[in-house]
Amino acid sequence: MIETPYLLFLGDAPDMLAAKVAIGIRDWRPENAVGQLRLPGCGADLGLADMSLDEAKAAGAKTLVIGVANRGGVISKEWKKVLVTALEEGFDLASGLHNLLRDEPDLRAVAEATGRALHDVRVPSLSYPIADGKTRRGKRCLPVGTDCSVGKMYTAMAMERDMIARGLKATFRPTGQTGILITGDGVPLDAVVADFMAGAVEWLTPDNDDDHWDLIEGQGSLFHVSFSGVTMALIHGGQPDALILCHEPTRSHMRGLPEYTLPSLEALRDMALPIARVANPACQVVGISVNTQHMSEEVAHAYLAKVEADMGLPATDPYRFGAAKLVDALARL
């Protein structure tokens, strides 16, 4: 569990594309971000107050979060200086970088000396149990995709936001590093050892109130041969009551796999539902989330209308047009 709120470190990020994690925190947990810290030459700007470490400390920040990707897998001298000072001034550090904070001897030494925590959210911080498959109380919703990176995380977060605005009980459950940094907690599922994947998801989505919904972050795709095992464990560990089918209609092939075309929404439904019903016989596909970022608004609406007619299910782009239709569908269950 990462202590909030955060100061968001943008370093010398060349542009906003490099600041995906920081943007996610600002957009989805603005209350977690007291300000941004930028180095000379930084081309990214979140529109938050620029703060020094001292100013952020005074504003209540507990953790300096590395909100940008770095180049070449090294932590530069300029970054290091800020990170060391932050530890000395009482901040914890949190990072989703491939190269781990804990593998930097100087950061490790200063963290130990100052009693501060180094959170590397790409690697599990716990030993998870083997899944026992027992039915848990409360409700669970899982987005599953025709491909990786089609908007499963945003779908779950948009649904959580809509549900909380309606006064419903809902919790977004992150399963990847961006989601973990946004909320401060979760399971980095793709870094868990095979035998414990489903158990980690059971741990992440425990017993809850009967009218509480976990919105679980999806991972991979049943149709993506590199990562489908992770998706499978997520479905069986999550034992969802509701599946949301997620799709990006303009993609010409599976992400990173030029030889593989995307499946249809029908094929995804027909594969995912029997799999989900192994763990939860009552599971239903309740709606469709389409990532329409590469479509005009007119084309997007026409596409969504066609999907609704073809599939007999509500369809929306939750980021662009709101998640209300999907939340309505959950409420009807």
Added chain:
Amino acid sequence: MIETPYLLFLGDAPDMLAAKVAIGIRDWRPENAVGQLRLPGCGADLGLADMSLDEAKAAGAKTLVIGVANRGGVISKEWKKVLVTALEEGFDLASGLHNLLRDEPDLRAVAEATGRALHDVRVPSLSYPIADGKTRRGKRCLPVGTDCSVGKMYTAMAMERDMIARGLKATFRPTGQTGILITGDGVPLDAVVADFMAGAVEWLTPDNDDDHWDLIEGQGSLFHVSFSGVTMALIHGGQPDALILCHEPTRSHMRGLPEYTLPSLEALRDMALPIARVANPACQVVGISVNTQHMSEEVAHAYLAKVEADMGLPATDPYRFGAAKLVDALARL
């Protein structure tokens, strides 16, 4: 890669049940076992020559393999004495125990001083790549089960033996610690980090001659919620041309999951085949392997005949009645 042949260490195993690994080596790779080493009180006997370390060395043994389970997850003082002496006399050590040889400071020190290897086959010894899904040359066959521990490993090994006896090109590809100790090589798939599972299977089953068959050891079950993610990665990484359905008909519930009943062979076929065709559109279900160990011979034959009629596929218990029917089915592909 573990150096063969082996001296099989049975320690003070109370009975043959504890000697599963050693029995597997004796049964499936008798040429890998020059003899057995037993301590006072040992209740297991493989029927191999009892040998001291010196005698085994003289007979050509390169590795002392721990062929039994230990009790309570500790390596006893009596075992330790043998293991240390073995290293000093020039043996490598190999183990599938949960507690690792490398975690024993004395074994580690002696291994380093003598330049010998400690093989802990429960943990990966390599960094595997992320799967790229590219079509590989050669043919691959994968047994998939209605449950865990229904005989998938024995099915693959029995098919390999039958194929080699016929002069066909075939290689058993182990994915678990018993198989790895039997053959000396393989991938401990359940211990691989999630993102790399399918890539590990691609690595294990590389390009080969067009008429060569890999017989891949199965793991878990698509219907076993604790381990289904491993099975999924095995199917998509293995991109099998042929699936064998494996079943144990007398089981009342899924192994370790008392709330879950076993699926039918039809349900397994209907779930596994579309999944396999994502990675290999030409994949076929070619036969059925039934573990009939809890049935009389008469009941077993009647059951197999019924399965053949119901499923329209050849069915056998390869351990009891031979794997010829399954190999014939591969040859017809």
